[in-house]
Amino acid sequence: MPMNNARRDQSRGAFLLDEERFRTLVENVPGAVYRCAHDQDWTAVYFSENIFDITGYPASDFIGNKVRSYASLIHPEDMSMVNKAITQALCKKEPFILEYRIFCKNNLIRWVYEKGQGVFDAQGKVSWFDGVILEITERKRVELETKQWLGLLDAARDGIFIFDPESLRFSYVNQGAIDQTGYSRAELLTMTPLDIKPEFT
Numbered sequence: 001m002p003m004n005n006a007r008r009d010q011s012r013g014a015f016l017l018d019e020e021r022f023r024t025l026v027e028n029v030p031g032a033v034y035r036c037a038h039d040q041d042w043t044a045v046y047f048s049e050n051i052f053d054i055t056g057y058p059a060s061d062f063i064g065n066k067v068r069s070y071a072s073l074i075h076p077e078d079m080s081m082v083n084k085a086i087t088q089a090l091c092k093k094e095p096f097i098l099e100y101r102i103f104c105k106n107n108l109i110r111w112v113y114e115k116g117q118g119v120f121d122a123q124g125k126v127s128w129f130d131g132v133i134l135e136i137t138e139r140k141r142v143e144l145e146t147k148q149w150l151g152l153l154d155a156a157r158d159g160i161f162i163f164d165p166e167s168l169r170f171s172y173v174n175q176g177a178i179d180q181t182g183y184s185r186a187e188l189l190t191m192t193p194l195d196i197k198p199e200f201t
Contacts, residue, residue: 030050030134031050031054031132031133031134031135032047032048032050032051032053032054032059032132032133032134033046033047033048033050033131033132034046034047034048034051034070034116034129034130034131034132034133035128035129035130036070036128036129037128037129038118038126038127038128038129040071041065041069041071041072042069042070042071042129043064043065043069044062044063044064044065044069044070045063045064045128046063047059047062047063047070051133053135054102054104054110054112054133054134054135055073055102055104055105055110056104056105056106056108057104057105073102073103073104074100074101074102074103075100075101075102075103075109077101078100078101081098081100082098082100085098086098086116086129089117089118090118090126093118093120094117095115095116095117096114096115096116096117097113097114097115098113098114098115099111099112099113099114099136099140100112100114110135110137111135111136111137111139111140112133112134112135112136113133113134113135113136114131114132114133114134115131115132116129116130116131116132117129117130117131150172153172153174154174154175155174155175156174156176157176158176159173159174159176159177159178159179159180159181160172160173160174160176160177161173161177161188161193163192163193167192168192168193168194169189169190169191169192170188170189170191170192170193171189173185173188173189181196183196
């Protein structure tokens, strides 16, 4: 029995309302929400507009690979790792979490964090991927600088001890501190200066 005009209009109105709620929801996510096909280029079916803030390219560029595929932005040195991680996650039917570099507009390189998962049909075949992509360039910069700084401290001959001012527990010790005290790094990181015997100054 055909749906009358009033019911059809009511159903269409409900659909538009739900779509509006969905768009409002995803546009408030601090990153880009996506759905893509399980193919070689991960052809995008949907990308939230926030992908522009990350890549410098509008979402419409990626839908159906109209201008470019998202996969084409991934740094070549990271592509193998990305593919391997996704393949392993699919085999286990688990979510995947990735950090990798992408080439953005004007050849700007940024780091992104991606969490996604495969959506499977009744036969266990992957229908598509759903996920979110966040920019983490600043966080990675701080991590790199911290790693370099700690590397310099660890190379120092003198013992260097850094401790929490409230608990007094060591939060960092270098190799010199390990050599000086005779304790392992794991042991020192559970101790305070008062725990070391003989006490040192």
